[in-house]
Amino acid sequence: MSIKFIKLSFIGFVAISSVAGLFIWLGVFNVAATEKHWDATTSLLEVIRDRSISTRSRKLTVPDLTGSGRVARAAPNYDAMCAQCHLAPGVEKSELYEGLYPQPPVFYKRNQLSTRKPHETFWVIKNGLKLTGMPAWGIYNSDEQIWDIVAFISSLENMTPEQYQKLAAAGEHEHAKGGHGKGEPAAGNSDKSHRLTSEPDKGHHK
Ligand code: HEC
Numbered sequence: 001m002s003i004k005f006i007k008l009s010f011i012g013f014v015a016i017s018s019v020a021g022l023f024i025w026l027g028v029f030n031v032a033a034t035e036k037h038w039d040a041t042t043s044l045l046e047v048i049r050d051r052s053i054s055t056r057s058r059k060l061t062v063p064d065l066t067g068s069g070r071v072a073r074a075a076p077n078y079d080a081m082c083a084q085c086h087l088a089p090g091v092e093k094s095e096l097y098e099g100l101y102p103q104p105p106v107f108y109k110r111n112q113l114s115t116r117k118p119h120e121t122f123w124v125i126k127n128g129l130k131l132t133g134m135p136a137w138g139i140y141n142s143d144e145q146i147w148d149i150v151a152f153i154s155s156l157e158n159m160t161p162e163q164y165q166k167l168a169a170a171g172e173h174e175h176a177k178g179g180h181g182k183g184e185p186a187a188g189n190s191d192k193s194h195r196l197t198s199e200p201d202k203g204h205h206k
Contacts, residue, residue, distance in 0.1 A: 033101040049129065057123035065118060065151040074152035075167035077145065081137065090161030100133045108156040121150050142176035
């Protein structure tokens, strides 16, 4: 390697670093959720997300997800924890759904199992997705509760608003690992305070 080559490489490195530094420092990149990524950036982020989920969920064992028990147990939890972002039959828009970027997928309009396998779906719900707004639900919910929700979202496609309302209203929203604040009991805690369907007055959500 000649001295000239080393010198040129060094100058090139300093030049690229300076441009990158200026790009960041001057705030050229727009972090607004209203500003969409370039198609190439979206594709790259999707590959990173899909490979990460696939690798990390590979060793999970999927329990039996059939039977109506899981769906019935999960419905009130889905209604309280997920519908405000992922919508539901009869809940066709929300401020969170419209304001988020990337926009949350709508499970009743597309079959979740055609996009992601059950163990991958479980992993996402348990661990959340960085920089998207998708929270990690495993902090307050047991694995069993999360499998219930996997079964539920896989059955949402083509569910009518009436069926959804009935299921969501039939149970109590609860967390196995404690409530919404420190010091709440670990089991038997339930509340209807932030449900979408059971609220008689939906305020300014139209
Ligand atoms: C604050 C909004 C928000 C809430 C609440 C929320 N999510 Fe999400 N979720 C998102 C966003 C945004 C994405 C999209 C991420 C992306 O496109 O990469 C997402 C992605 C997902 C995915 C991955 C979809 C796929 O296969 O690509 C699943 C599964 C999911 N959410 C399930 C749930 C469940 C179940 C709940 C409730 C327990 C929930 N989410 C609550 C915002 C939310």
